[in-house]
Amino acid sequence: MLTDGHACIGCKAVQCGSRGQVTECKCGASLNCRICLADDSKKCGDCLYGYRIEDGTCANCTDGAVAI
Numbered sequence: 001m002l003t004d005g006h007a008c009i010g011c012k013a014v015q016c017g018s019r020g021q022v023t024e025c026k027c028g029a030s031l032n033c034r035i036c037l038a039d040d041s042k043k044c045g046d047c048l049y050g051y052r053i054e055d056g057t058c059a060n061c062t063d064g065a066v067a068i
Contacts, residue, residue, distance in 0.1 A: 002026040004041035017046075024048060032058035 006013045007025045016025035017035040025033040028042030037045040043056030050065040051058040 004028060005036050022048070030057055
């Protein structure tokens with residue numbers, strides 16, 4: 001089970017924001033996070049490619065991007 005601030009990379013739990021990360025970071029129930037917010041691990045601090053951050057969430061695609 002992943003804890004907040006970690007992502008599954010190569011079948012291992014690693015700290016979010018590491019090189020090669022393409023899977024979302026666990027930040028509470030937030031989706032599509034690349035890293036968690038520094039002062040609130042339940043919110044996104046940055047988003048995976050193709051998403052933009054709005055109030056700690058990454059639910060919307062950036063302009064011109066297509067969700068897959």
